[in-house]
Amino acid sequence: MGIDKSKEDHMLDVTFQIENPQVGSSSLAMAQNEPPSDILTITATDILSAKELANSSVSRKLDLSQVETIIIGEAFAKSDYFHNVIASSLRDPEIRRKMIMIVSKEKAREFIDNNHAKLETRPHKYYSFMRNRWKDTGYVPISDLNRYLQRTSGALFLAIYATSERDEERRKNPDNYVAGQVPQKEGDPVQMIGSAVFKDGKMIGTLTGEETRSALLIRKKSMAHHYIDSIKDPKKEDLMISARVLKEEQARFRIDLTKDHPELYITVPLRVQILSTPSGIDYASNEKNQALLKRDIKKDLEEKTSKLIKKTKEEYHAEPFVWYEEVRRKFLTMEDFIKYDWQNKYRDAQIHLDFEITIESFGSTLKPQKIKPKE
Numbered sequence: 332m333g334i335d336k337s338k339e340d341h342m343l344d345v346t347f348q349i350e351n352p353q354v355g356s357s358s359l360a361m362a363q364n365e366p367p368s369d370i371l372t373i374t375a376t377d378i379l380s381a382k383e384l385a386n387s388s389v390s391r392k393l394d395l396s397q398v399e400t401i402i403i404g405e406a407f408a409k410s411d412y413f414h415n416v417i418a419s420s421l422r423d424p425e426i427r428r429k430m431i432m433i434v435s436k437e438k439a440r441e442f443i444d445n446n447h448a449k450l451e452t453r454p455h456k457y458y459s460f461m462r463n464r465w466k467d468t469g470y471v472p473i474s475d476l477n478r479y480l481q482r483t484s485g486a487l488f489l490a491i492y493a494t495s496e497r498d499e500e501r502r503k504n505p506d507n508y509v510a511g512q513v514p515q516k517e518g519d520p521v522q523m524i525g526s527a528v529f530k531d532g533k534m535i536g537t538l539t540g541e542e543t544r545s546a547l548l549i550r551k552k553s554m555a556h557h558y559i560d561s562i563k564d565p566k567k568e569d570l571m572i573s574a575r576v577l578k579e580e581q582a583r584f585r586i587d588l589t590k591d592h593p594e595l596y597i598t599v600p601l602r603v604q605i606l607s608t609p610s611g612i613d614y615a616s617n618e619k620n621q622a623l624l625k626r627d628i629k630k631d632l633e634e635k636t637s638k639l640i641k642k643t644k645e646e647y648h649a650e651p652f653v654w655y656e657e658v659r660r661k662f663l664t665m666e667d668f669i670k671y672d673w674q675n676k677y678r679d680a681q682i683h684l685d686f687e688i689t690i691e692s693f694g695s696t697l698k699p700q701k702i703k704p705k706e
Contacts, residue, residue, distance in 0.1 A: 332395070333402040333439025336410055337374050343407075343416065345381035346372045346440045349389065372440050378420045395425035400458045401432055401476070402439040403490075405527070405534065414483070414532025421476065428477035431458060434527035434534065436494035436511060445495035446521045461523065465491070469547050469558040470524045470540035479529070485674045487643065487651035489526040489546065492537055507541045530649055538639075538651075545639045548632075549599055549684065550653050551582045559606070565627040566620070567610040574628070575604040584657045588671075592679045595654065600687040603628060615693035625688050632686045640682055649674045 333346035349369045371388065375381035382393050407413055420426050435442035448457040465471050472489040482488040498511040509525035524540040538546065544560075547553045557577040564570045578601055585596040605614060605624075614620045643650055655673050662668040 332378075332398050332400070333404070333435075333443050334378070334407055334416070335404040335438045335440060336407045339374065341412065342374055342376060343378070343381065344372050344374055344438075344440060345378055345385075346370065346402075346443055347382075347385055347389075347393065348443050349391070349393070370440075370443060377416060378426070379423055395423070396427060398427070398430060401430050402442055402493075403432065403434045404439040404442075405434055405436050406438070408434050408490075408527060408529070408534035411533065413534075417476065418480070418532075421480070426476075428475065428480070430476050431462065431491070432474045432476055432479055433491045433493050433523070436492070437496055442493065442495055442521070446519075448519050448521075465523070466556075467558065469544040469553075472526050472543060472547060474526075482653070483529055483532050485531070485649065486653070486655055487647055487649045488529040489538065489543065489651050490529060490534075491523055492525040492527045493521060493523040495520045495522075507539045509537055509539050528647060528651065530647060535647060541635065542639050542642075545632075545636045546651050548576075548578060549582065549597060549636055551584065551657060553578060562628055562631055564608065564610045564612065565623045566612050570610045572608050572610075572624075573606040575606055577602040577604070584654075586658060586661060588658070588661055592681055593658070593676050594681040594683065595657075596683045596685070598685045598687060600689075601632075602689045602691050604691060605693045621690060625690055628690075629686050629688050632688075633684055636684055637682075644678050648678055650677050 332348070335344040335346070337344045347370070349371075351368055369389075371385060373381040373384045375384055378395075382395060385393055403413070421428065446457075462473075465473060471491045474488070474490040479488050479490065492510050494510040496511050498509075510522045513522050513524060515522070524543075526538045526543045526546075527534050528536045528538060544558065556579060557575060560574055560576050561571045562574055564572050578599070580600045582600075583598040587594040587596075608614060612620060614624050640650075654677075658671075658673050659665075659668045662671065
């Protein structure tokens with residue numbers, strides 16, 4: 332399902348992508364010339380009214396409890412009445428809170444029209460498989476309507492950001508993209524990377540894929556437990572080292588709220604597996620090189636996260652790291668916590684991050700294979 336602002340005031344364009352049950356099933360021979368889904372857009376005052384109006388032309392009964400993914404057009408996500416539309420729709424038991432929430436750069440209708448996955452005939456399978464990939468990469472947050480309602484009041488909520496359009500802008504860091512900027516030829520037209528930032532029920536900006544990873548990494552617990560990262564080679568800075576970063580332990584917190592400016596001491600234990608070193612420098616058996624590499628990995632992570640924390644303080648005036656849950660534990664009642672106004676205090680909070688880096692492996696071979704000169 333997709334939702335866009337309508338040209339008419341206070342009206343919505345609600346798009347339904349209705350899957351053809353015969354395509355991709357055992358009755359494929361009977362449906363060779365049929366499309367995999369039917370797409371229609373209804374203009375109405377709300378989602379439930381649009382569903383009823385859609386039944387005037389759709390022969391099957393529409394059941395919104397079967398909807399797994401909701402696409403929100405960026406223009407609608409930035410409107411003042413976005414939250415009221417979503418929150419009021421959840422009163423109906425058919426609207427499931429576990430529905431995946433994606434914000435598209437273009438209109439939701441255009442996104443759905445352009446999303447022709449080559450490997451998946453059935454639309455719901457595409458989003459189901461993509462959900463598993465999001466956990467593997469950490470480039471996007473795991474966002475659904477339930478998390479949106481939990482975190483949108485005061486704190487920042489991160490939603491999946493996607494587009495089928497292409498942006499010609501290129502960035503030097505291969506991880507520092509938002510949707511539409513990844514250099515790609517052929518393949519599926521849709522890119523999902525980065526996150527849409529919501530505050531008080533309204534989209535206010537975006538984070539890149541790298542910033543989203545950093546935000547997930549310094550939460551107490553994260554759905555993305557491991558991912559591949561690129562790190563500058565400390566002895567050859569023009570080359571990069573590929574490493575797998577694993578977060579299998581929760582971050583540890585020590586919080587001091589007795590001062591005028593609160594202080595948070597956060598320790599993030601990480602295990603790192605070195606996968607490739609194009610420079611050919613020996614890091615596997617040389618202890619000095621290992622210490623240098625460990626120091627640079629720690630420094631790289633601290634610089635990325637510190638830059639993100641500064642951005643959230645200065646631009647968004649709130650935090651997307653779910654730290655408020657840890658701060659809330661310091662108060663006896665919710666009234667005391669609300670009175671403390673953590674999100675306002677966050678702007679001047681002192682954040683001390685410490686990454687505990689353990690390099691546990693250097694691949695299956697200790698040294699890269701070298702070409703022997705001819706005699």
